[in-house]
Amino acid sequence: MNKNLPVAKTYKLFINGAFPRSESGYTLPIRNTEGQLLANISKASRKDLRDSVRAARSAQEPWASRTAYNRGQILYRIAEMMEARREEFIAVLESTGETNKEAVGQVEDAIERWVWYAGWADKIHHVLGTVNPVAGPYFNFTMPEPTGVVGVVAAEDPALLGLVSRLAPIIVSGNTAVVVVDAEAGLAAVTLAEVLATSDLPGGVVNLLTGDKHELLPWMLGHLDINSVDLTGAPKDIDQKVLEESAVNVKRTVWGDQADESPYVIADFLEMKTVWHPIGR
Numbered sequence: 001m002n003k004n005l006p007v008a009k010t011y012k013l014f015i016n017g018a019f020p021r022s023e024s025g026y027t028l029p030i031r032n033t034e035g036q037l038l039a040n041i042s043k044a045s046r047k048d049l050r051d052s053v054r055a056a057r058s059a060q061e062p063w064a065s066r067t068a069y070n071r072g073q074i075l076y077r078i079a080e081m082m083e084a085r086r087e088e089f090i091a092v093l094e095s096t097g098e099t100n101k102e103a104v105g106q107v108e109d110a111i112e113r114w115v116w117y118a119g120w121a122d123k124i125h126h127v128l129g130t131v132n133p134v135a136g137p138y139f140n141f142t143m144p145e146p147t148g149v150v151g152v153v154a155a156e157d158p159a160l161l162g163l164v165s166r167l168a169p170i171i172v173s174g175n176t177a178v179v180v181v182d183a184e185a186g187l188a189a190v191t192l193a194e195v196l197a198t199s200d201l202p203g204g205v206v207n208l209l210t211g212d213k214h215e216l217l218p219w220m221l222g223h224l225d226i227n228s229v230d231l232t233g234a235p236k237d238i239d240q241k242v243l244e245e246s247a248v249n250v251k252r253t254v255w256g257d258q259a260d261e262s263p264y265v266i267a268d269f270l271e272m273k274t275v276w277h278p279i280g281r
Contacts, residue, residue, distance in 0.1 A: 010040040011186070013048055013210065014193035016055035017203020022211075023047040028183045033097045041183050041190065044209035046219045049178065052207035053225050056149045056176040059204025064146050064174030072121030074200045075172055079114035081195045086111070092191050093160060109259075110164040116261060117168040124173060124266050132274070139277045144270040146174035147252065148227035151220045153213060155233030155258035156185035162258040163189055166230055169265040171205055175228075179208045180220060186210035214238075221245040221253075228252040228269055 010027055012019040024045035030038045063071070082089065086107055093103035125144050132140040150170050155162035163179070170177050181189040193208045209216065213235055221229060222245035229246060231238075231253055246253050254268045 008037050008039050011042060011190040011210070013042050013044055013052075014190070014197065014206070014208040015048065015052050016059075016207065017197060017201075019193075019197070020048075020051075023051075028210075030096075030184065030187055032095050038095055039187065041186050041210050043183060044180075044211035044216060046216070048209055048211075049180075049216055049219050049223070052178045052209060053149060053223055055204035055207055056178050057225055059202055060146070060148055060174070060176040063171075063176055063202060063205050066174075068122035068125070071172055071174065072118040075114050075118035075121065075168060078195060078199045078201065079111050079118065081199050082107070082111045082114065082192075085191075085195060089160060089188065089191060092187050096159070096185070096187055106158050106161045110161045113161070113164050113261060114168055117172045117266070120169075120263055120266060121172050124263055124270075127263055128267055128270065128272070134276075137279045139279060140274065141277070142272050142274045144173065144267070145273050147269050147271055148175060149225060150175045150177050150269055151223070151226045151229040152177050152179040153217065153220075153229070153231050153233040154179055154181045154189060156182055158259060159185050160188040160192065162233065163192065165259050165261065166232055166256065166265075167206065170230065170269050173266055173270055175269050176205050177207065178220070178226065179206065180213055180216050181208060181210050182213050183210045218242050218245060221251065222248065224249050226251060228254065230254045230256065230269075232256045232258050 012021050022042040022044050024043050026043040027040040028043050030041050032038050089107045090103045129143045134140045152166055196206050
């Protein structure tokens, strides 16, 4: 019989491909449905958010400049890594209140979602892009381009599938992400961060902060270097004045379905660029 006291794991933040401790110095306990301590999780601060945005901005151009095929390969690699840790993800979801059937279904759907969006990496530009008819000696092309740095407010239910369903379509087209997850529902998210860190995903493409959404959202919406915000998992009681912060720098805000699977979710985080080119004679 093991007489040692159990050592609760302390999960850190995920910023620029590393796992730093929060600048705040605070951690929060995560307990199961019976009140037993499962782990401790970091409580991110405003400075942690700034550091994450800086990392995401530095990573965005190199990530977008990779071939679409390569980005698809990397998303598929994430699915492979999740498959290898399937039982761990199931156990995490069960420990936070999911039944075995619910946990298995959610993990399988999350793995499939990475694969599904990986397949769209080199196809979405064909669906959304076009050659426009014009009255004149010109070619007119419309092509999708990534928006840039996207702030993501992850939904608590379903914790894993909800995060993957919003994150995969954002990064597949060349965007980078700063994700805010409520600490009490963050166990699945930080486990996913460990997968991302050991996959081929470059540092800074995904940055994950656990903490209090009400504290971090005003700074996210008001940050001038975040181009778009996915508010799918935002608290229902979010203050209207907080939402108005995004209008100051004309930040695009998106409200979606926490478990949607559609190429149009990718389109929500793309800009359409139109180019005119004269026809040679």
